[in-house]
Amino acid sequence: MRKSLFTLALSALIGFNANAQQVEFTEFDLDNGLHVILHQDNSAPVVITSVMYDVGGKDLGGKPETGLRTGFAHFFEHLLFEGSENIERGEFMKIIPANGGTFNANTSQDRTYYYEIFPSNKLELGLWLESERMLHPVIDQVGVDTQNEVVKEEKRQRYDAPYGKALEEISKNLFNVHPYKYPNIGYMEDLDASTLEEFYDYFKNYYGPNNAVLIVAGDFDTAETKELVKQYFSEVKSRPVPERNFPMEEPITETIKAQAYDPNIQVPAIIATYRTPGFGTRDAYILDMISSYLSGGKSSVLYKKIVDEQKQALAVQAINLGQMDYNVFALFAIPMGEVTLDTLLDEMDEEIAKMQTELISERDHQKLINQFENQFVNSNSSVEGIAGSLATYYLLYDNVNLINEEIEIYRSITREEIRDVAKKYLSPNQRVELEYLPKKDEE
Template sequence: MKKLLIALAFCLPVLAWAESGKIDFVEYKLDNGLHVILQEDHTTPNIIVSVMYHVGSKNENPELTGFAHFFEHLMFEGTKNIKRHEFDKYVTKVGGNLNANTFFDRTYYYELLPSNELALGLWLESERMLHPTIESIGIKTQKDVVCQEMGQSRDNRPYGRLLTETLKKAYTVHPYNHDVLGKEEHIRNASDQDFIDFHNTFYVPNNAVLTIVGDFNMAEAKKLVHDYFNDIPSGAPVVQPTIVEPKKTAEVRDTAYDNIQMPALIMAYHIPGITSNDMYAVNMLNTLLAQGQSSRLYSTIVNDKQMAMELAAMPLPLEQPGLSIVLALPNMNVELSQLENEIDKEIDKLQKEPISDKEFQKLQNQIENQLVSSNATIEDRAYNLAQAYTYFKNTNEINEELAKFRSITKEDLQKAAKKYFTKDNRLVLYYLPKK
């Protein structure tokens, strides 16, 4: 029964906030700097307990890459009071589940639990934060695990290195120039002390956000949060990287080879960081260009002219200036240069001709639907609330985002297209089969 109720939490719409258009929450800081966000939702008897640490691959030493992803795994090894390989069993035996993920700017852990297990979720995350087990046997085990993952999900997988090669060629100095998995030799050769130092720098309460969303009592939650987390010592202030990628003044063109059968075209445009006001227009442009089969690039190049078998445009939502990537796989007998020219024509049209009222209304509807859907479950909201504070230092961004998108005009879209989707602001990468 508990598993069924937990499953329902992922399926049922959250009617209260959907009707009001606002997500109500409470937030505050503990004495050690831990930011706490609490959002009640009594739709189903479940809760999410999550912690987001403001550390990702961009925070790594360029000679020791892959550490943030490594700790995504290592922090499940156990703690002073939890034996090795026992962490997840505390959750699964009460019918819950748990997971974690790492990105360029943050690492995120969460437990989905029955609502009567709030204390369990808080105890687990406080254990993980206060005294995780970082010792030779666990480090050796996770070195094997993450290096195997590099091979399975990236190095030995068709097109697995596509993003890796794009980042490496798009960035010259910024730490976004390496992917989240990092290099195997860096993980293999790192010492135990290297990992301990990384942990002590970043996995501290003053560099984290604790979020609880779901069916709980506010007064009880506040007391439990204080009891489990307030006495955890804070660390030194964490300073995010200040390296600025030089402004591009000329198109970068390159070629990469992989064990693939079909070539691919990548066009990566430099865009502002996620907190920039321009990102609202950039996101809308990506939706307009290639989200869904009725989008401009897809309908013209894939459906009408049948020059590509697949085409997508997606922004890489990064805290600091990121990329908007157009990816296309050509049909047989279509050269990458031909495909590139057709994409250029559509982008050029976007820069020179304002979109119609009908297309603009459709675009606004798509964006609104995306935002509503993105907050439809307690899991989604826990993540979005944590990200809003981590990146924007404004948790209420979760409520302000829709109005900011609605404020974008057709003229704003045209300006953004002219500013960011230009040839001198992009990487064009031909991703080819090895001969």
């Protein structure tokens, strides 16, 4: 499930080691097109089996002639735990803990990821479970009705929480034609109106082996594991890879002002959002650094100024939300006391303007590099993290070697590039200014 707007901006900065060991891996393809990546690490008796599918919230369900449906990828994240021809309903999530394992799944606008963590002697069980999910899951009305209620409860807990709809409102106002404009969880009325045939079609379109990557990471024998992968996944038939031709957004050339109302808040917020290049582009990496410079911790520019020194805001964040086709760069602030939203926006703009005309200090530049080195090492400090990174770099970035090389991109970013990218993308005429307000008074 998508993290909240606040959580997306916060990263734990622990355990820096600039000379971290290279992550070694082996890749191969089955005849059905399933790409497989193995990372052997025998330091602990643990193994991760995971599958990432090239399907996310932007991939709508339904049919053009009867209406396209939002939320299908997220719905399938739940539905594919219902069971299979060989796993009774509800048993999928019992088998794993009964064998000493844990599991989870999550969906973004661009992909869906399932994984299990087992004692290494349960590797074969993990492979069997994921092959069952891919080969012949049971998709029936009972499962659809059950998961429909699960998704609605998730929406109530996460999206109906204070500020929980902020990302939905940002996307709705920032995108006009691209399906990023729809919430990843979807609209409940779309799920209610969907038919079993539409769910069958969605599975056939997006959950084939040649639209996925399988990762095995941890304590195993590589030769033996290759044979087990072939044994469990070769039976799965390849399917036509879905064609995508998402419409392009026209650039924003003048400030767009919008308002949204949230009955679950008492204090308003101001959110300035910019549509920027998708992750994997060099400019997106630079915008990562800009967001950290502005609000990456209590010593960051915006926090120190607006929260700590001037006492104008309860919270302030700059977020670079990574997506494949377009990133979302957002400035977010909640006022303190009688401070106005316009005042907060002016204060944030002042710091952006400085970045657009002046070079950040060499000390701040080195601090940023240290932060990203730290984050990079931390992300690959466990086999679970490595498995997720391998899947992401292969499926979304088309370059698995980034697991070892991405930090060099951050290290190579110059102060001049930071200035130029801030100037290129973060001007007021390129954004949506969203006032996020408590529920409007009844007239």
